[in-house]
Amino acid sequence: ERPLNEGNYRQVIDAFKDELGCNAIRIGIDSKTPAANVSRIAPTSTPESYTKIYRDVYAYARQKGLKIYSNLLPEEDIEEFGNTTKWIEGVSAYANYFCTDFVGPFNENGNFNSHSAAVSGVKSRLTSSCTDPFGNTRPKALLVAPDSGHVDTAISKLNADTNLLRSLDIVSAHNNNGGANFEGGGADAGDRSATTVGRASMEG
Numbered sequence: 001e002r003p004l005n006e007g008n009y010r011q012v013i014d015a016f017k018d019e020l021g022c023n024a025i026r027i028g029i030d031s032k033t034p035a036a037n038v039s040r041i042a043p044t045s046t047p048e049s050y051t052k053i054y055r056d057v058y059a060y061a062r063q064k065g066l067k068i069y070s071n072l073l074p075e076e077d078i079e080e081f082g083n084t085t086k087w088i089e090g091v092s093a094y095a096n097y098f099c100t101d102f103v104g105p106f107n108e109n110g111n112f113n114s115h116s117a118a119v120s121g122v123k124s125r126l127t128s129s130c131t132d133p134f135g136n137t138r139p140k141a142l143l144v145a146p147d148s149g150h151v152d153t154a155i156s157k158l159n160a161d162t163n164l165l166r167s168l169d170i171v172s173a174h175n176n177n178g179g180a181n182f183e184g185g186g187a188d189a190g191d192r193s194a195t196t197v198g199r200a201s202m203e204g
Contacts, residue, residue: 009057017064024101025066027058028073029094047097058098059134070094071104071147084114088121095122095141099132103141108149108174115146115157116164123167142169149174 004012016022030050061068072091087105095103103126105118123143131137145168148154154173158165165171 004053004057006053006056009053010060013057013060013064013066017066023067024069025061026069026071027054027061027100029070029091029103030073047094055133058132062132062134062136067101068098069102069104069144070098070100071144072107084118084121088118088125091118092122092125096125096127096130097133099130099136099138100141101138102144102170104144104147104172106145106147108147116161116167119143119145119164119167143167144170144172147172147174 013025016025058068091103091105094100103122105122106115109115126140129137129139145164146154146157148157151173154171158171
């Protein structure tokens with residue numbers, strides 16, 4: 001792995017779009033950067049503080065016509081935010097500033113049990129449309145969750161919290177037991193597909 005920088009990000013995004021045929025990229029919402037650590041993507045964790053390379057990547061992805069999915073990175077963000085209200089405010093502020101197409105309030109938050117409250121809170125704060133810092137007007141972001149580490153864990157969360165399913169636009173899960181998706185995915189039952197699974201298949 002090599003980090004993106006001003007010298008390579010266009011080449012990387014061009015490859016995603018033109019060589020791999022991607023129509024979207026995933027970009028992290030940084031919730032864990034301490035104020036003193038200016039080397040990270042958001043030194044103060046406010047939307048306005050994201051670094052130039054982050055903004056350049058975002059703007060070039062838009063220029064290439066890619067959709068953008070943003071979710072919290074890394075895991076266990078509730079421990080960093082300290083409370084659900086701050087969590088909700090951070091995610092919705094990001095979505096309303098950068099105008100991402102898809103927003104995920106979670107990333108494998110296995111010990112967190114208030115998913116529907118967080119999703120509803122973010123959803124209530126999203127503007128109906130917004131103009132991003134690069135002049136692109138976008139509709140309201142679609143809500144993606146629970147982003148569990150395994151498909152069966154996501155199903156369990158949705159079965160336990162029916163309000164969560166009703167609040168979502170897209171149901172998602174990761175596939176963390178190894179194996180490329182075109183080779184059949186992970187070893188767990190249900191871990192046979194990729195990162196995002198549509199609502200209909202989850203409800204079925």
